[in-house]
Amino acid sequence: LAGPIWSFGPEDQGLMKLDYKAQFQMNLRDTGSGSDGTGNTSEFNFRRNRLALMGAYGSNFSLYVQTEFNEDNNITPMNVSDGNNSDFRILDAVMRFRQSPSLNVWVGKFKYNLTRENLESCEEPLTLDRSAMLRAPLASSGTRDKGVAVWGNLADNMFQYRFDVMNGRNDAESAPNSNFRYSARAHVSLLDPEAGYGYKGTYLGERRVLTIGAAYQMEDEVAYADVAGSSDPVDYRAWTVDLFFEYPVEDVGTFTVSAAYVDYDLDDAYQGANPDPATIGLNGEKNGGYIKAGYMLPNLPLQFFARSENWSFASLNGVIGQEVDWNSVGVNYYLRGQDLKLTLEYSKVDFDQEGTFGGVTTENFSTLTAQLQLMF
């Protein structure tokens, strides 16, 4: 269940691989449907539906290109709609040059360097998925961006550094200024190393890992606090710290604990005379974090997990200073490792302030998801 690898060129220096990756879900939510929008909603859909092309030439060059397709998604993390969308795109397209393990240069479209969870492989989280509230504000494509990154591992892979310069907000007309966005991230791995660009949410008991990381991101004059007056430009600053621990104990099982905190700051644009809508809401100014924990049986590829998140939003659906709790429990069953996996998760979202504010209704909801994952 892991496709063919083709080699070519003199001394078989060239490699190519074509993969398909799917996460097919059945979702049941206790709200969102019917004439008053409060009926139960049920849906089959793909959370991810990807074709990936990987290439390499020698040991110093590789390539990763990946498409994504979303279609008619009724049930989304925070909303239910008629789902009249159809979006086929190239999600990743990155040329990777390696000078040495301590110096890599990546060019193209790929994940920016801020939170650990966003950098965890989409197909190898511990829980059903990464946080729905984790995305950086005003990032071109949400979880990815376009630009250049320089990164590497030092001290026997114990220490990793990353720098990138990317588009950030790529709205030349709407932004006060067309600036690039800069990120810096570092981690230290005290047990087994995590030396790649992508992290994992679990190593299925095959590694002993204790990694502590931190990152900082900035972009100047990213939006107006007063759009109508084209005035009061605000700067964007974010920082995060994160910890990942996984430890297999013989005959007992594998324990995983992971936690992070992140602060996204936009100079309190939400208090402005007429703030840019992009500075508020789910991907606007906010801070919060998660803790997740897992336990995998020693002799059966079955893993229990739980996660708890809390976020404070500058302004969400008409509520200033809204607080949101997102808790979930679930189980992964690895039929063939991550290549064929069944996941079941129950999650509950609680808002500190429920009700209808400015015509928008905010109500707690819960979701039950069954997911079949394939990587071929």
Next chain:
Amino acid sequence: LAGPIWSFGPEDQGLMKLDYKAQFQMNLRDTGSGSDGTGNTSEFNFRRNRLALMGAYGSNFSLYVQTEFNEDNNITPMNVSDGNNSDFRILDAVMRFRQSPSLNVWVGKFKYNLTRENLESCEEPLTLDRSAMLRAPLASSGTRDKGVAVWGNLADNMFQYRFDVMNGRNDAESAPNSNFRYSARAHVSLLDPEAGYGYKGTYLGERRVLTIGAAYQMEDEVAYADVAGSSDPVDYRAWTVDLFFEYPVEDVGTFTVSAAYVDYDLDDAYQGANPDPATIGLNGEKNGGYIKAGYMLPNLPLQFFARSENWSFASLNGVIGQEVDWNSVGVNYYLRGQDLKLTLEYSKVDFDQEGTFGGVTTENFSTLTAQLQLMF
């Protein structure tokens, strides 16, 4: 002309294949252009333009992923427009698990189980194409849907059953209720078996087939007969019967006859105070059927065909109870079987009531199509 198959993994259990499939057409229609919309219209375009990835691992798992691209289609089955469309999407993405020939489970996006003709391979119809009026109402993606199917063959492949549960109408906000859609289909093959999920419109004289099938489909509370009042929800029910017969006679040629009837019921939503537009029109409440016939020469890969369809629409372009006849004749020339095929078809569409109703003009029209099909 049928691409490479790559094997991989221990004992070459894994297989992968990449295909390109095109149907390129020149279309001439006797209406649709110019300042009054009645001039002749001519167009080159792709009817289908697909990349397909197939995979298998062992004998119990396989995968089928297929993209489709439509662009600037001026001449469509029922209309002529400026064709300002561009739609690239993943049409099929299905994970296929096989317990035994009598028990298969398919998961993902694929064809739902109702009419035989919709289940016939898009590249192997008898006539130029399947019926333009056959699609089920309110199906997410027209000919495909997302969900799970269970199916298999019994009694030496003489009998086949299929059940599926799928999204059906996937419009959580607009539908009275977010229900799944259920289908059941069965067929009996009295001569050679048709044991796959996909049927064919012709076996080019390589099989003797006599198959009789029937199917039923249902989804509760699928639309409002009174949208303005959010009231009078209607249920969807459909049933079909079909027959397929093909018989090669030595030195004489191959004869093909196929017929079907289908009834799509929406509780007469069109009589409601303010019916959901999706309940009327081409893909609304209707019933009808087709008969098609073919004759293929014994010593030359040349096949003549004809088809006749009649449909009754609850309401079509402002006409209650419109009747439509669609008749066509044509010829297939198989340069390399279905891999490289030339088709020429002349078709004529007759409406029982012609004229302008509620501002929309309904007029008979005819179309001449030359098509080059490639599967590589």
Next chain:
Amino acid sequence: LAGPIWSFGPEDQGLMKLDYKAQFQMNLRDTGSGSDGTGNTSEFNFRRNRLALMGAYGSNFSLYVQTEFNEDNNITPMNVSDGNNSDFRILDAVMRFRQSPSLNVWVGKFKYNLTRENLESCEEPLTLDRSAMLRAPLASSGTRDKGVAVWGNLADNMFQYRFDVMNGRNDAESAPNSNFRYSARAHVSLLDPEAGYGYKGTYLGERRVLTIGAAYQMEDEVAYADVAGSSDPVDYRAWTVDLFFEYPVEDVGTFTVSAAYVDYDLDDAYQGANPDPATIGLNGEKNGGYIKAGYMLPNLPLQFFARSENWSFASLNGVIGQEVDWNSVGVNYYLRGQDLKLTLEYSKVDFDQEGTFGGVTTENFSTLTAQLQLMF
């Protein structure tokens, strides 16, 4: 750095190849941003981002299918915007039948036969890119179209002819008449032949080429000079002449000179009572040309280039008879031929009439582009 080629079928008659091709750019422009639209603008983005599938069967059939993806392009040749675009499509899909070197028939979607520069390989220009002002008016997809071409080489490949019939303007409702577009092109190569369908902007010193070409294109009743009255239909006519010369001199280097002139005529539709917007502007009635020159070092894969263009537009952004000069200088560094190339270009665009006309501002601007090209 040029992917695997798979063979299949009896006697390995079948071939298949899968490629990825990227042009990733950092663009800096001296205008376009901020509240008054005059601030500097900077952006990372892909100019081209393509997956290509090539196939062949025997020596008489081949296939070329290529996708393109554009996304959030802020800096475009003539404008700066918020770039809220996402366009994934099949750019080329052509079935190529070869009767003999002197008779080829191509069917599908591919480049139409008019200017040499549009027919030059997108990844092998001499300068950063082809002219932004070269596109034919009212062509379905800009640089490509759908239809059939017949072409071949005669007299030991010294002479080449091409004819095509294609959609041209594929707007059945808006055009006065649904006519096809016809092209004819010929060239004579006095030194080494250029016998393919695609030209190159440079042969990197591997050929001695002197080619002179000319072409003509026409489509009747393509647009109204008076849209409001649906009257005064105009015909489209275009012609071009072009010259390409490249000569490597041992120990001195390779010299390249190329020039072309093209005239796009739409019966002076811009003088009509209410001209179709598609007859004016960047892709409307115009004439102009370019001259480009290159010098490549003898022992280092470094190539200097310059280009100069002048165009006269019937009407551009509210200015009748606008004249535009586009001059640029730059350098290509071929790390692995065209497979891995770095390009740096500085360009300046000068308008004969600057100012604000009819609410639209026309101002000179300049752009600095660094590009990394990969073909894998």
